[in-house]
Amino acid sequence: MFNIFDLKKNYGKTEVLKSITMRIDDGEVICIIGPSGSGKSTFLRCLNLLEEPTGGQIYYNGTILDNKLDSKRLRREVGMVFQKFNLFPMFTVLKNVMYAPMHVKHTARKDAEEIARNLLEKVGLADKADSYPSQLSGGQQQRVAIARALAMQPKMLLFDEPTSALDPELVSEVLTVMKNLRKDGMSMVVVTHEMGFARDVSDRVVFMDKGYIVEEGLPAEIFNHPKQERTQQFLNRVLGGVSYE
Amino acid sequence: MHLDLLFIQKFAPMYAKAAVITVQLACTGIVMAILTGLLVSIVRYRKIPVLSQLFFAYVQLFRNTPLLVQLFFLYFGLPKLGIHISGPACAIAGLTLLGGSYMAEAFRAGLSSVSKSQIEAAEALGFSHMQIMRYVIVPQALAVSIPPLCANVIFLIKETSVFSVVALSDLVYVAKDLIGLYYKTDEALLLLVISYLIILLPVSLLASLLERRIRYAGFGNTGIV
Numbered sequence: 001m002f003n004i005f006d007l008k009k010n011y012g013k014t015e016v017l018k019s020i021t022m023r024i025d026d027g028e029v030i031c032i033i034g035p036s037g038s039g040k041s042t043f044l045r046c047l048n049l050l051e052e053p054t055g056g057q058i059y060y061n062g063t064i065l066d067n068k069l070d071s072k073r074l075r076r077e078v079g080m081v082f083q084k085f086n087l088f089p090m091f092t093v094l095k096n097v098m099y100a101p102m103h104v105k106h107t108a109r110k111d112a113e114e115i116a117r118n119l120l121e122k123v124g125l126a127d128k129a130d131s132y133p134s135q136l137s138g139g140q141q142q143r144v145a146i147a148r149a150l151a152m153q154p155k156m157l158l159f160d161e162p163t164s165a166l167d168p169e170l171v172s173e174v175l176t177v178m179k180n181l182r183k184d185g186m187s188m189v190v191v192t193h194e195m196g197f198a199r200d201v202s203d204r205v206v207f208m209d210k211g212y213i214v215e216e217g218l219p220a221e222i223f224n225h226p227k228q229e230r231t232q233q234f235l236n237r238v239l240g241g242v243s244y245e
Numbered sequence: 246m247h248l249d250l251l252f253i254q255k256f257a258p259m260y261a262k263a264a265v266i267t268v269q270l271a272c273t274g275i276v277m278a279i280l281t282g283l284l285v286s287i288v289r290y291r292k293i294p295v296l297s298q299l300f301f302a303y304v305q306l307f308r309n310t311p312l313l314v315q316l317f318f319l320y321f322g323l324p325k326l327g328i329h330i331s332g333p334a335c336a337i338a339g340l341t342l343l344g345g346s347y348m349a350e351a352f353r354a355g356l357s358s359v360s361k362s363q364i365e366a367a368e369a370l371g372f373s374h375m376q377i378m379r380y381v382i383v384p385q386a387l388a389v390s391i392p393p394l395c396a397n398v399i400f401l402i403k404e405t406s407v408f409s410v411v412a413l414s415d416l417v418y419v420a421k422d423l424i425g426l427y428y429k430t431d432e433a434l435l436l437l438v439i440s441y442l443i444i445l446l447p448v449s450l451l452a453s454l455l456e457r458r459i460r461y462a463g464f465g466n467t468g469i470v
């Protein structure tokens with residue numbers, strides 16, 4: 001789906017992404033791991049043009065993304081889930097999920113509602129349809145946010161640290177929903193600090209540091225036999241010496 | 246003090262007629278002020294070049310001069326430049342321009358209260374800039390803008406009391422006229438006060454009801470937002 005060549009992103013003189021080259025295939029689940037400030041989130045945000053790259057090329061299904069006009073079409077096909085959920089606070093859960101199909105795709109209200117209710121069922125929140133976001137726990141809000149992104153029937157979902165803002169006991173309910181998406185064949189790119197999820201669920205793990213991809217490979221390779229010293233150091237630190245062998 | 250009740254009875258209908266004129270002018274001016282304020286605040290929010298600076302100057306000019314002076318300018322000043330405007334048109338134009346500058350500030354407060362993450366969420370869902378404005382930013386901004394907007398409406402209705410300077414037979418004009426003719430100062434002024442109260446009390450009540458609804462129904466929040 002994506003072919004990325006020598007992607008760069010600067011903020012003024014700060015180089016956040018120095019050179020990223022990778023490809024993302026249909027149906028793939030990729031986890032991006034790495035220390036804070038390594039550019040993971042910025043890279044993810046470049047994929048749906050929330051950030052405008054300052055260098056390099058991104059090809060989406062063979063077409064180069066080089067202007068703002070492409071972004072609306074792209075975003076219909078590539079959804080995003082944010083760390084802080086970013087639900088619309090003034091609407092009920094149901095309306096949050098219906099809103100984009102109704103206004104962006106001009107889906108009829110009845111059809112949009114049906115899609116929304118099915119998706120809420122899928123993320124286990126059918127009974128919360130009439131609640132407001134502020135009445136839900138963080139885990140529930142994030143599941144609504146996933147349903148909202150799915151309502152646009154995207155081909156791929158980008159997750160920007162979807163569980164980082166959650167209390168520990170709420171993390172698993174969100175990860176369960178994501179695992180179910182994987183079973184349905186959804187393509188996903190997940191920036192995460194959940195090493196267990198990265199190891200168990202992804203097809204490929206990408207380790208980023210200081211604006212570069214240091215190493216990428218099958219989860220088993222990265223977690224058990226990292227080739228690069230920096231990957232080793234990072235994993236030792238976050239896993240606290242726990243081996244996954 | 247001895248009130249001439251017969252006088253009050255006789256001239257109350259005149260006040261009622263003037264009140265209708267006052268309310269009509271106020272309503273027209275306020276609706277136009279709200280539209281002007283919306284336009285100005287959106288242009289300022291989107292930082293549209295040139296227009297944005299122009300509107301900034303407009304807001305400063307009209308927020309910092311009294312309506313009375315603005316009306317003098319429109320009614321006595323413009324004819325010297327060859328532009329003749331009728332009394333009612335002056336009144337509505339004055340109220341629109343003054344109100345627009347106040348409403349613009351009220352809306353600006355609302356617009357700047359909408360966080361960037363809300364806009365990003367909408368962008369990521371494929372909303373266009375115009376759609377984000379209409380479907381995401383404005384509804385949230387309105388909730389924040391309603392209390393200052395209500396205060397502005399009440400303020401603008403009270404400002405109509407200077408309309409008599411452009412020869413409109415509004416409430417103040419009628420009172421001044423009657424005082425001049427009959428020297429019944431107490432009665433004339435009492436009727437004036439009562440007339441304004443009859444217009445403004447329901448508006449105030451409605452405003453506080455609206456504010457309370459927004460505060461307490463506040464998107465599922467139970468306490469004060």
